[in-house]
Amino acid sequence: MQDYNPILNVDSYKTSHYLQYPEGTQYVSSYIESRGGQFKEAVFFGLQAFITQYLSQPITRNDIEEAEELCLAHGVPFNRAGWEYILEAHQGYLPIEIQAVPEGTVVPVQNVLAQVVNTDPKCFWITSYVETALLRAIWYPTTVATQSREAKKIIQRYLEETADTLDGLPFKLHDFGARGASSGETAALGGLAHLVNFQGTDTVAALVAGRRFYNAPMAGFSIPAAEHSTMTSWGREHETEAYANMLTQFAGDGRVVAVVSDSYNLWNAIDNIWGGELKERVENNGGTLVIRPDSGDPVDVVTQTIERLMRIFGARINSKGYRVLPDYIRVIQGDGISLHTIEGILAAMKARKQSADNIAFGMGAELLQKVHRDTMKFAMKASAVRVNGLWRDVFKDPVTDTGKRSKKGRLALIRRGNGELRTIREQDLGNRQNLLQPVFRNGKLLTEQSLEDIRRRAAVPHNEDELVMAAVS
Incomplete structure (x- = not known):
């Protein structure tokens, strides 16, 4: 995409959120899941393309200037100090870490697929800021796959x-x-x-x-x-x-x-x-x-x-x-x-x-084309924040729609002995393997996955032996 400005790849209301968190907020951790919808399981796909195309490029001073001019004319605040800090302290790369399941993994709905947290406490607001672009980058190709x-x-x-x-x-x-x-x-x-x-x-x-x-x-x-x-x-x-x-x-x-x-x-x-x-x-x-x-x-x-x-x-x-x-x-x-x-x-x-x-x-x-975010009810929600050195759970639980109840805490995804995938709190992981692995940190793609490997993970088993192998792999 020509003339891409990552600061403007956002919903308008996000620009005011840096002023809305509790004083002393240092880290915000959010996760992405399919809450249900048309299918019982999701084929996770598309994150690497988004990271390569968009997150691997730093913001520039011109991006900041353009974004400030547009936001103020649009009627919303602009966090110029925050973006200038990212430009100077992080050379323009977003200070976030993204964990995700390997692409092609078939995950039952209502489980965590990816998790995002800021890596610099001065940039606690950036986790939620990337929701618009990141959620779109995941829900669409995952739903098609x-x-x-x-x-x-x-x-x-x-x-x-x-x-x-x-x-x-x-x-x-x-x-x-x-x-x-x-x-x-x-x-x-x-x-x-x-x-x-x-x-x-x-x-x-x-x-x-x-x-x-x-x-x-x-x-x-x-x-x-x-x-x-x-x-x-x-x-x-x-x-x-x-x-x-x-x-x-x-x-x-x-x-x-x-x-x-x-x-x-x-x-x-x-x-x-x-x-x-x-x-x-x-x-x-x-x-x-x-x-x-x-x-x-x-x-x-x-x-x-x-x-x-x-x-x-x-x-x-x-x-x-x-x-x-x-x-x-x-x-x-x-x-x-x-x-x-x-x-x-x-x-x-x-x-x-x-x-x-x-x-x-x-x-x-x-x-x-005939798919949308609610085909699989995708959402990205904050589940934990660290304020003044202490982590606290963050969640929503609307009395009018229990299907929108969100998860609490820093999360992990494990495979149980019977092959079932299950979301747990990261603090309860023990010696079990967390299938959420870091794939991006501070502007760098950490692991590169090939389409061949993704196809292998997404393959449909066609006999009992393959069903068993898929459950334990």
Whole structure:
């Protein structure tokens, strides 16, 4: 982001909070958690990208001048002395420490994910000041990674029930969400969060983010694919030629090409073009043609599409007793895809004895944009302060909403003997390992995590042995 001023990456009311703490306040400790919401567990992701992009850069005198001018004109106080102290005593780097679970860790909701505390008692106010930017940097990619993993769990379950292998799982949900995201940065972070679980994407910004922030030379993959403009530009009377050109340009041994086929009449395209004039070319192209039906009720259209293709091209029966199209032809549904419709489509396919092997999905705004902070009820709350040398608990407990009750004290996250993750007070840690580890302190990224390691932590176990291993790892 050009001309980024970290002092202004904040809510207006935060600028007055340095005047509101008790006299003698030295340290403020806050934590971030998902308080519940749509999912039962969270895939923690995105903090390293935020640290690298934003917290690793110092503030400047120009930042202070700009922030003071804006805040005073806006009608709120400005802590010039505090920011000048950070500039002079800390060379402009924020004097905070952030602890967090390793990215990719799957944590049940209502547990601490990250904890922040100031490292200089003169900067007690800075902990809460960074809430706006830090919470946003965590809730969004974590929510996308979590939703993507929930989709993976559904798809994996149906593959286990109806397919011979899970080999195709990494490419069963493709990210089509870049154009539906609110900004380029949203697409990059959300797209990369999806790639924690899958490897198929058309969001190029996510690939750049993977290289820049998570040591991933190539985080995801795609294939040549048609859109409606490239097909309809041939004219309706030349629809066959449009499809034939796709095979001419992109088919071949080991190659995959996707062709949207509903520009006019999907059933005619299947029965009379792909299954008629171009049938021999499809059968002998050496690679895989992926047909994309894109309109109508997703459950009905997908199952009918597969049924018609099987009638034309045949199908084999796998070891689970389900029908599979020949390897040279598959289907991708990219319209109306959500967790609900993925489940509905796969359930309907299973009922018709169609293997989940036959289908892949593309998800757009539903994946990257139709989430918000309350999808998983994310919050950052102060839980402890040190005043005049003594730590005291800080918490909220609204009588009108017990779901917003916050935690008390400096916190730790442990894994119990049965594998369960649990939040406890840091003072009760004893000799147990705290899964919250320092990742940032005073302008420095302390540990660098790769996308490969994050993917390993977030993997969905698919048999009892892996469930046990995941619980104790």
